[in-house]
Amino acid sequence: MKNGKPSRKERDYLRHRQEILQTALELFSQRGFHNVSMHEIATASEFAVGSLYKFFSNKEDLYRALMIDTSKVFHSSLMAALTTSGNELEKIRACVEARIKVFMENIDYVRLYLAETRGASFNIKAGLDSDIKIRYNVFLQKLANVFESGIRKKVFKKFDPYLLAVALDGISNAFLFEHFNNPDKHPFDASLILDIFFQQIYEKGEMEKCNLVK
Amino acid sequence: MKNGKPSRKERDYLRHRQEILQTALELFSQRGFHNVSMHEIATASEFAVGSLYKFFSNKEDLYRALMIDTSKVFHSSLMAALTTSGNELEKIRACVEARIKVFMENIDYVRLYLAETRGASFNIKAGLDSDIKIRYNVFLQKLANVFESGIRKKVFKKFDPYLLAVALDGISNAFLFEHFNNPDKHPFDASLILDIFFQQIYEKGEMEKCNLVK
DNA sequence: TCATATGTTGAATTTTGATTCATATCATGA
DNA sequence: TCATGATATGAATCAAAATTCAACATATGA
Numbered sequence: 001m002k003n004g005k006p007s008r009k010e011r012d013y014l015r016h017r018q019e020i021l022q023t024a025l026e027l028f029s030q031r032g033f034h035n036v037s038m039h040e041i042a043t044a045s046e047f048a049v050g051s052l053y054k055f056f057s058n059k060e061d062l063y064r065a066l067m068i069d070t071s072k073v074f075h076s077s078l079m080a081a082l083t084t085s086g087n088e089l090e091k092i093r094a095c096v097e098a099r100i101k102v103f104m105e106n107i108d109y110v111r112l113y114l115a116e117t118r119g120a121s122f123n124i125k126a127g128l129d130s131d132i133k134i135r136y137n138v139f140l141q142k143l144a145n146v147f148e149s150g151i152r153k154k155v156f157k158k159f160d161p162y163l164l165a166v167a168l169d170g171i172s173n174a175f176l177f178e179h180f181n182n183p184d185k186h187p188f189d190a191s192l193i194l195d196i197f198f199q200q201i202y203e204k205g206e207m208e209k210c211n212l213v214k
Numbered sequence: 215m216k217n218g219k220p221s222r223k224e225r226d227y228l229r230h231r232q233e234i235l236q237t238a239l240e241l242f243s244q245r246g247f248h249n250v251s252m253h254e255i256a257t258a259s260e261f262a263v264g265s266l267y268k269f270f271s272n273k274e275d276l277y278r279a280l281m282i283d284t285s286k287v288f289h290s291s292l293m294a295a296l297t298t299s300g301n302e303l304e305k306i307r308a309c310v311e312a313r314i315k316v317f318m319e320n321i322d323y324v325r326l327y328l329a330e331t332r333g334a335s336f337n338i339k340a341g342l343d344s345d346i347k348i349r350y351n352v353f354l355q356k357l358a359n360v361f362e363s364g365i366r367k368k369v370f371k372k373f374d375p376y377l378l379a380v381a382l383d384g385i386s387n388a389f390l391f392e393h394f395n396n397p398d399k400h401p402f403d404a405s406l407i408l409d410i411f412f413q414q415i416y417e418k419g420e421m422e423k424c425n426l427v428k
Numbered sequence: 429t430c431a432t433a434t435g436t437t438g439a440a441t442t443t444t445g446a447t448t449c450a451t452a453t454c455a456t457g458a
Numbered sequence: 459t460c461a462t463g464a465t466a467t468g469a470a471t472c473a474a475a476a477t478t479c480a481a482c483a484t485a486t487g488a
Contacts, residue, residue: 009464033248034247034248037444037445037446038445038446038447039445039446039468042468047466047467048466048467048468049446049447049448049467049468050447050448050449050466050467050468051465051466051467053446053447053448054465054466058446058447059445059446059447157413159409159410163389163392163400163406163410164410166388166389166391166392167385167388167389167410167411169388170384170385170386170387170388170389171381171384171385171388172384173384173387173388174380174381174383174384174385174387175377175380175381175384178377178380186377192377195373196373196377196378196381197381199371223434223435223485227435251474251475251476252475252476252477253475253476256438261436261437262436262437262438263437263438263476263477263478264436264437264438264477264478264479265435265436265437267476267477267478268435268436272476272477273475273476273477
């Protein structure tokens with residue numbers, strides 16, 4: 001590398017590294033960190049075991065690189081959607097759509113991502129907390145800000161904006177899982193999510209009857 | 215055992231088994247299946263390694279027993295709530311409340327449960343699919359039936375009832391996680407969940423302006 | 429009290445899989 | 459073409475953990 005122009009060797013190195021990561025991603029997302037051996041990754045990526053250790057100092061390091069790399073793609077994609085021009089609803093819609101898009105394009109990664117952000121992260125001794133989870137919380141907070149702004153403008157009702165963000169995120173994830181389990185029956189669609197989230201579920205008039213309303 | 219009355223030995227056996235499961239649950243939920251050794255479980259439960267194999271044929275079997283046993287408690291608790299007397303909203307409220315209660319009482323189990331039902335089940339080669347997940351789907355379907363009944367009575371709007379169930383489930387899980395991560399800031403409360411789920415989030419009048427409504 | 433059955437133990441064995449490193453292969457430039 | 463350094467290989471090593479089993483303890487009841 002001479003100021004900015006990577007040499008062929010360097011490009012090769014990076015490409016090889018990328019190939020390994022991609023293969024590992026597929027295997028991990030299929031069977032989980034502990035049920036995939038370095039030998040398998042080596043065979044599947046057409047390298048020798050020893051070579052893997054030229055790229056990553058150990059299995060955990062490989063996994064970490066994988067997760068962090070991809071989480072950056074996710075994160076910037078979602079954040080970009082939230083900075084889109086438009087009113088609050090348009091931002092939120094863009095965000096839901098971006099999420100669908102990026103999830104669909106990285107389906108292998110999603111199971112691992114959700115396991116790390118939502119589930120209990122048992123794969124790595126420590127460390128993804130201080131990266132993926134933080135990034136995830138930044139996103140949630142930014143989404144909350146959009147809700148808050150909508151509330152200030154009296155477009156949304158006065159709910160805790162952070163909880164709204166959590167709720168929307170929860171619905172999205174739930175639909176995503178549903179889609180995984182049954183892709184044909186449940187297309188994964190932004191309007192579906194937004195409709196259920198934003199429209200009142202009660203029929204007009206019925207809501208006043210119940211004790212839910214303050 | 216002579217028709218129904220378990221002998222002392224049998225009660226001992228069952229109690230010991232239960233103690234092992236309880237210990238294992240704590241350890242697994244803390245550090246995950248693969249990061250807990252049989253020796254640790256043995257030490258913590260005050261048995262010898264060998265003894266564990268008198269109760270369970272191997273580690274995976276122990277884990278499976280653990281998950282299935284507890285999932286039954288969960289399941290029957292949620293199902294009972296849905297069979298409560300009352301109208302649709304009352305059933306749904308009862309269900310959300312039951313979920314909160316049973317989750318709080320089995321916090322150790324919850325992380326594992328969610329990992330298995332929502333995340334990818336990487337711990338067990340195969341088998342929990344055909345048990346926990348099925349039970350979970352039965353619950354979802356039953357919840358969907360309640361929504362459907364509400365829709366027939368024109369109390370709820372015409373959404374796909376199954377998707378409503380998925381959405382409510384998703385919100386509940388999301389709030390649960392939030393509560394885990396920040397117990398003081400986010401009390402885990404049924405009304406909160408139901409409010410966000412059932413009340414329109416848009417201010418009156420604002421909804422008509424947007425392109426969301428059909 | 430003793431013989432038998434039943435339950436418990438944990439050191440020894442086996443398995444699994446991560447990691448290493450001496451050797452082979454390849455690319456480069458003299 | 460050959461020497462040299464860089465890179466790739468995978469059999470051998472090592473460590474961790476699952477599983478086994480011969481020996482030990484304890485309870486039962488004749």
